[in-house]
Amino acid sequence: MPFPYELPPFCLERWQSERETSAKILLSESGVEPVSLDELERMGAKIDLSSVDLGYGWTRGDPKLRKAIADYYGGLTEDHVLVTTGSAEANLLAVSSIVSPGDIVVVDMPNYMQVHGLLQARRAEIYEAWRSPKNNWHMPIDEILSLLRKVKPRAIFITNPNNPTGAVESDSLKAIAEEAEKYHTIIVVDEVYRGLEHSSERAPSIIDLARKYNIIGVSTSGLSKVYGLPGLRIGWIASNVKGVVEKAWSVKDYTTISPARLSEAVAVSVLEPSVRVKLEERAKRIVRDNLEVLRGVVEEYPGVIEPWWPEAGAFILVKTPWTRDTWELAQGIYMERGVLVNPGECFDLPGTLRIGLGHADRDYSRMAFTEMMKAIIEYRSGKKI
Numbered sequence: 001m002p003f004p005y006e007l008p009p010f011c012l013e014r015w016q017s018e019r020e021t022s023a024k025i026l027l028s029e030s031g032v033e034p035v036s037l038d039e040l041e042r043m044g045a046k047i048d049l050s051s052v053d054l055g056y057g058w059t060r061g062d063p064k065l066r067k068a069i070a071d072y073y074g075g076l077t078e079d080h081v082l083v084t085t086g087s088a089e090a091n092l093l094a095v096s097s098i099v100s101p102g103d104i105v106v107v108d109m110p111n112y113m114q115v116h117g118l119l120q121a122r123r124a125e126i127y128e129a130w131r132s133p134k135n136n137w138h139m140p141i142d143e144i145l146s147l148l149r150k151v152k153p154r155a156i157f158i159t160n161p162n163n164p165t166g167a168v169e170s171d172s173l174k175a176i177a178e179e180a181e182k183y184h185t186i187i188v189v190d191e192v193y194r195g196l197e198h199s200s201e202r203a204p205s206i207i208d209l210a211r212k213y214n215i216i217g218v219s220t221s222g223l224s225k226v227y228g229l230p231g232l233r234i235g236w237i238a239s240n241v242k243g244v245v246e247k248a249w250s251v252k253d254y255t256t257i258s259p260a261r262l263s264e265a266v267a268v269s270v271l272e273p274s275v276r277v278k279l280e281e282r283a284k285r286i287v288r289d290n291l292e293v294l295r296g297v298v299e300e301y302p303g304v305i306e307p308w309w310p311e312a313g314a315f316i317l318v319k320t321p322w323t324r325d326t327w328e329l330a331q332g333i334y335m336e337r338g339v340l341v342n343p344g345e346c347f348d349l350p351g352t353l354r355i356g357l358g359h360a361d362r363d364y365s366r367m368a369f370t371e372m373m374k375a376i377i378e379y380r381s382g383k384k385i
């Protein structure tokens with residue numbers, strides 16, 4: 001059985017699930033505003049759902065979709081890819097097929113916290129490698145390299161681009177790959193925000209590095225964030241080593257059996273390069289606009305939040321210099337004003353908030369950021385600081 005032990009509560013997911021449907025101002029999402037089938041068709045996607053056979057299909061995923069995902073990475077075949085129900089299932093399958101109880105693992109922190117929770121439940125011996133604002137939230141590369149030498153982990157789990165910090169790793173990932181080769185450490189990278197870099201180049205995929213350094217690389221990803229398609233629930237695991245994908249498939253027999261056929265049919269057309277690129281451009285445009293709008297609003301209300309301007313993703317991590325209790329703050333502005341942001345406590349980062357940058361309408365964003373600021377100021381003035 002993959003999970004004989006208890007899972008810790010998943011703070012971020014539960015925080016959002018309990019509030020997002022009733023929030024008046026939704027700033028808790030980490031992806032860009034979802035697109036409709038109509039919009040996809042206007043972007044050139046050829047979608048014909050009426051003829052889709054609603055059987056189970058291929059439990060590993062439709063070969064056409066696996067081929068499209070393999071082509072997205074380049075140099076892989078469909079046997080290097082397993083289609084999953086969102087990147088969330090990809091992460092679950094990666095942890096449960098790669099890590100056994102007692103295995104030593106290194107985890108890039110902070111992160112979305114799904115993998116961390118799964119590793120805890122798996123009873124892995126976890127070494128956390130914490131990023132810090134002193135280093136613009138980049139990975140502590142020297143610490144990670146010496147950890148690799150010291151504990152020779154079975155695997156290292158990285159999120160690149162990182163959620164919640166928005167930092168993008170490039171050279172440090174190469175250095176880790178080079179060191180991992182010596183200890184046969186598997187590198188698993190959650191790449192769900194790859195393709196939504198704001199100014200830097202596209203983050204390198206672990207698949208390319210794995211081939212170069214002769215290591216096992218595993219990429220988990222999906223269509224939810226950059227492509228604005230979370231409702232499809234299409235994700236995947238890709239690896240340069242087919243055996244890794246086969247093992248993950250054997251766990252998937254126990255979880256969801258096969259992906260949803262309708263979603264797969266849409267996903268194939270979305271991964272058509274011309275459509276994919278349009279969606280990536282859309283995502284970048286949305287976030288660029290929102291960053292500009294937020295800069296203006298932050299200047300209008302000085303001293304309320306201090307942003308760490310991100311390099312990627314559709315969210316921003318900000319500091320609240322006047323309080324560390326951001327759980328109470330986030331709960332306060334939600335209860336009083338219906339403004340939903342994520343408290344840093346869900347990332348083990350009290351004193352911070354993660355704010356969504358995914359709304360497609362600039363005017364809505366300006367209104368939402370302004371209302372958020374007003375709500376925070378109101379909360380602050382009613383509180384002893």
Ligand SMILES: Cc1ncc(COP(=O)(O)O)c(C=O)c1O
Nearest residue numbers: 030086087088112163192222224
């Ligand atoms: C880093 C990361 N991985 C995975 C997921 C899960 O995404 P999905 O299952 O919708 O693809 C999220 C969602 O926020 C995330 O931030």
